[in-house]
Every structure is written in structure tokens, then in C-alpha cells.
Amino acid sequence: MEKGIETKGEESDLVINLGTEKRLREKLWNINFILLLQGQLVSIFGNTVYDIALRFWILDKTGSTALMGLFMAATVLPEVFISPFAGAFIDRHDRKKILVITDAISGLAIVLIGIAAMTGALKIWMILLVGIIVGICSCFFNPTIDSSIPDIVPKSKLLKANSTFSLMTTGNDIAGYAFGSFLVQIIGAPIVFLFNGISFLFSAATECFIKIPKIEISLEDSSFWEDMKAGINFVKNAKGLKYLYVTISFLNFSASMSMTLTLPWFKMNNQLGISQYGIAMAINTFGMFLGFTSLSILELKKENKFYAFIWSGITTAITMIIFSITLNFHLIAVLFFINGFSIAITNSLIQSSMQNSVPSNMRSKAFAFSRTLSSALMPLGMVIAGVLGERININIVIFADYAMYLVLFIYLSFLSNVKEIINI
Template identity: 65%
Template sequence: MTEITSKRPGEEVNLESSGLAQKKLWNINFYLLLQGQLFSVFGDNIYDIALRVWILAKTESTAIMGVLMAVTYIPRVIISPFAGTFVDRHDRKRVLIISDIICGVSTILIGIAAIIGFLKIWMVVIVGVIVGSCSCFFYPAINSIVPDIVPKSKLIKANSIFSLINTGDNIMGNAIGGFLVQIIGAPISFLVNGVSFLLSAISQYFIKVPQIEFTSNKVSFLQDLRDGFNFIKKSKGLKQLYIILCFFNFFASMSMMLTLPLFKANNNLGIGLYGVAMAINGVGMFLGFTMLSTIEIKKEKRFHLFIISGIITSITMIIYSLTVNFYLIAILFFINGFAVAIINSLIQSSIQISVPSNMRSKAFAFKKTLSSGLMPLGMILAGVLAEKIGMNIVIFVDYIIFCILFVYTYFLSSVKKIINEIPIISY
């Protein structure tokens, strides 16, 4: 596998090409990476439902829930750029394992505290900060590893398959999670997530990951961080894409935060059907990723597909805000999931292909910071507005603006080049 590299004087990138650069998509490292994610994502979905239900039960306020979710999210925005630089300079496999172990132990402790009736809001916040901080290291490492263990010609298919497996896990986690929380309660659900993290760590221990080595000690951590920032800054398309994603995620986070409370507050829906609805959304995503893993989309068509998918996403959520009919909601969530899968896969693959290997973790870390910078504000705003004007109205207005943003993006030629995978000039 030929790597695009970016070097400074005195620096060398070594990807251990003697056998680790795989020629086949389905190789043992790809299998192990997928297996680890299966354990982790399944537990995460159950935990997410359990946590939201527990917070709502304790506070009975969407505003407080929004604030608490935002507080645990803020560290992710702050830490991500430093985490990306750290990952690019260290053993990525070790980063994955340590992150999973810390998350697993922390979540198990939360579960034990909940079982014995000792769990407090501040404890949930602290563990949320810990898990969120670990994700800042975990996901740049994952996104950086995938292009190094599969052929570049198979990268879009690899990302689609990776997302396909995760989405299948999401379907099971959400479908089971809503009813599981009702049957066994949040505490046991917390324990399930903790164990899933530890199983993920065990799976990742056996992965062989190519190393990115810096042979010169002259490059400091801060210089490396600045180089990553400058790389993003000099790429107009990448910079604009990140800013646009920031606003996309701001509005998406508002509706995401309100969906479970909306189901819980409506007698025709409920927590159990919330899990079913999210599972159906996952089925849509599953089929979307399946399509991208089997059908080759021409480069010149990818941007148009990206925009159309964004508009479809908006329309489904606008209609969703106007109905309490679960059957209609199920159809809308299915279509929404299909469109979201296309959006995410195109963005992910385009960045992986365009960015040099020793800038990749930093690029994804800066993406996380810039694209997620407004999400905590969105969560707080959604919780407050929901109590003032109603959850349905917030979601309706939210996705009207979301749709307008996608239409605006259509006219950004530099973003079009990124989505169509025209490589960025190496730094």
C-alpha cells in the first residue's frame, strides 16, 4: 500500500511496510478492529439510553439534562487537538487499549455506585468527562489506523463496512437498550457498558498496527501541534468543511438531545418505542453503508449525493416534529438513517484519502474540535427552549435551518473538492 507522506527536514515517517501494509480488505487486523468495536458500541448504546433515563428520573427537567450532557461534552472539544497530536506521536494500538480500560473501569464503578444507591449527579458528570476525554484519543487513533491496515483503493468500502458493523451493533443496542433499561434498570445497564469496554480492549490487544515514527527529536509536541493547525488552516476546503460541520452538529445536537425526552413525555410513544425507533434508524444507516460498500460512486457525483442526503435528512426530521404516529416516525427514522450514513461515510473517506498519514490523527482531532465546538451550547439551548416553547417546535425550527445550511454548502466549491476526494496539497 502506497502512503502519501508529509515530511519536515529531519523527520521520517515509517509505516513498517514490511508485511503490515495489507493488500486485502478482509485481513486479520481489520477483523480484530471490527470485533473490538462490536463490543464497545453495543454497550455504549445501552449506556446512553440508561444515562438519559437516569438523569431525567433524577431531575425531571430537560434543561438540567441539557446542561449535564453539555458539561460532559465540553472537555472533548478542548482536549481533541492535543489528543490528535499525541496519537500521531505514540503507539496507536496502546492508545486504543488504555482508553478502553479507563472507560471500562470508570463505567463499572458508576454501575456499582448505582446498584448500592450511592450514585450522585456529580459522579455521573465526572465519569462523563473521563469517558469523553478518552474518546478524544480513541477515535483519532481508529480513524488513523484504518487507512494503514486496508488498501487505499478499498478505503471507502472499508469505512462503509466498519460503519455497517457498528450500525448493526447500534440496531441491537438500541432495540434491546430501551426495553432492557425498563426491565433491569439503569445500574445493570451501566455495568454492561463497562464490561463491553474491557472486551474491546482485549480484542485490540492482538491487532498489529503500523507505527508512525519520528526519527528526529527536534520536533517538539507544540511544534507538531502548530503544524497540524497550519495544515488545516492552509486547506480552504478542509477549513470550510469543518466550520460547516460545526453548525450542522450544533443543530443536530439539539434534536438529538430532545428525542428521548419527547418519546418519554408522549403516552403514545415511551422509552421502549424510543429504543425501537433508534434501532430502525440504525437499520436505515445499515442499508446506507451497505450501498456504499457495494456500489462505486463516481467522484464527480459524490458531492451532489452529499447535498441531497443532507436535504433528505432535514425533511425527515421536520415531518417527525409534526407527528406522534409511531409508524410514520419509524419510516422517517429509517430514511433519515440511510441519508446520514451516506453523509458520514463520504466525509470520513474524503478526509482519510486527502490527508497525509502523519497528519491524519491531528486532522480528525481538529475536525472533532471545530465540528463539535457548538454542540454543548446546542444541548443547553435545546433543554431550555424545550421547556419554554415545546420540544416539537424546537426540532421543527432546528431542521429548517439545517436544510438551509446544506443548500448553502452546495455553493462552496472548495468543500465540493474535498467531498469529491481531490487530494489536499501536502504540507
């Protein structure tokens, strides 16, 4: 009888232990997620302030907006050409080391820029060189972050994790832009450069303590190029995933066109104006902030994800179509808020769906290809928008841009494989 009682007690302890272990596995705010997030927050805030300081410095020293544009291109171009190779590299190496090394290289490079600026030795070629170095590091860093999140948070919390990341990033951008100009005027651009470099180094130091599971891959069975080809074939053969790539590409293409034309549209209409443009963009960002906040707090049911995805895309298109045919600023403010909220929902669902549907040994390659498409199409969208804007009424271009976007999401609503990949 005593033996039976002991067995029952042991079974109860086992159930309790298994329940505790399950709850720990289901926690979103585990130590690895917190370390990854806080490291990102520090470096993103520093980067935003650094970007403002750099523009101030270039304009102050040269007065050239062309050089400022050249610097921006120098940081984007590596992502177009290097990201596909970076994805295959990441999947074959220790992801924690990649995070630490890329942040450390970026930090050291920017610290040297700060020292050069403080001693009066800073030259434009140095800024361009560091811009390229930091751009290359981001080609490895960003896909590593995207591929690591699913391995350090429970699958059931993945949407919340991505929304939390996006929420913090958006809030950090707002804070960075709000304080950036103020900090430059108070302490000067060189000190801000140093601050950003140190923020990267701090991020690298904290990332040393993150535990990211290693990807199981047999390096003996395939070469680097075979591994990269396998990634391309995986993306090509995954029908639902291909449609997500099309959506991401078209979203960035449409956004780059509207971003290029929205400011001139405000400027050329007396009912609107530059000051109203700033307010409208702030409202749009606030809408995104609340969208990410909602998904980071609320638990979206699995069967409702696809409908949220379709309606957020349709809403994004409709708000911009209405914007193109009205000059009522109060209505535009409401439209921009709804637009920002909808974009946040769309982006979060795409991100979490890709992370859920792609195996860990293919995930970095999949996100690297995604960034390549996005980076390549954004400059193209800007060029096309600029050319069309000089030949056709700007509002017509915006209308046509988002009419095509609306058609895309209506088409996606009928595709079962897209529904399957979103509802994973």
C-alpha cells in the same frame, strides 16, 4: 533454450506473486480491520446498555433528571477542551498502545463502579468522576480509531470501511437500546455495570493483536506545541477541508436543534403523540442502517461521490423542511426514513474524504478538531432551540434551521475545492 524457458517461468511466478500480494492489499476484511471492528462492537454494545442502566440507577436512587443531565455533560465536556491536545499527542505516539490503554482505563474504572454498586458503596460523585475519566479516554480513543482505519484498509475500500463501521455501530446501538432495559430489569444495574467494564477490558485485550503502522514524525524537529500549531495551520490552509468542517459543524448544530424540538412537537400535536415519536425515531435509525449498508456493499464510483454528497445533504434538508409543515404521520414516517438514509450517505462521505485527504501525521489532529467543533456546537444548538421554541412556533424554528442547511449545500455544490476533496 532451457535457460529461456526457466526465465519465462520465473517471470510468470513473479506476476502471480505480485497479483496475489495486490489482492491481499486490496482486501477490506483483513485481520487488523476485523480486530478493530469486533473490539468496537463489544465495547459499544456494553456502553449502550451501561448508559441505560446508569440512568435507571440515578433516577431510582435520586429521582433527579438534573443529576442525569450533569452526568451527560461530564462525559461531553472533556471532548470540547481536551480533543485538540489529544490529536497532537496521538500523532506523536503509538496508536495501538493508545487504544489498549484507554480501553483498559475505562474498563477498570467501570468495573470499580460495578463493584461499588454491588456492595452498596456507590455514590453520585463516583459516577461523575468515572464519567469524566471515560470521557477523557474517548478524547484519545475516537480520533485514534478515525486516523487508524486508512492505514489498515486499502484506499479503494475506505468508503466501505467507514460505512461498515457506522453500520455496525448503528446496529449495535439498536440492539443495545432494545435489550438494555430488559437486562437492567432481569439482572440489575450493578451487574450491567460490571458487564460493560469487562467489555472494555475484552476490547483492550483484542486490540493488543492489531498491527497499526507507526506515523513517521521527527520528534527532534518540533515540540508538542509546534506540532499542534502545525495541525491548526494545516486545517486553516486546506480550503476544501475547511468546508467539510463547516458542514460537520452545521450538521451537528442543526441535528441538535431538531433533536431538541422534535419530541415537544410530537407531544403538543394530538395527531402525532409520544408513541408516534418513538416509531418515527426507530424508522429514522433504520433508514441510517440501510444507508450505511448500501455503502458497505455497493462500490460508489469516484466521479459520483460529490454528487451523492450534495444530493444527500439537500435531501436531508428538504425532508426536515417538509416535516415542519405537515402533521400526517404516514408522510412523516417516509420523510424520517429518507432523512436517515441521506444522513448516513453524508456522514460516510465526509469521513472517508477527510481520511483520504489528510496526511497520516496530521490525521489525528484533524479528527480531534472536528470532534471539538461538533461537541461544542451541539449544546449550543440545544440551548438556542430551547429558547426559540418557547418564543416561536416550534415548526418555524425547524423550518428555518433546515432552510439554512439547504442553502449551505446549494452553496457547496458550486465549490470546486469541495468537489476535489470529496472525489479523492
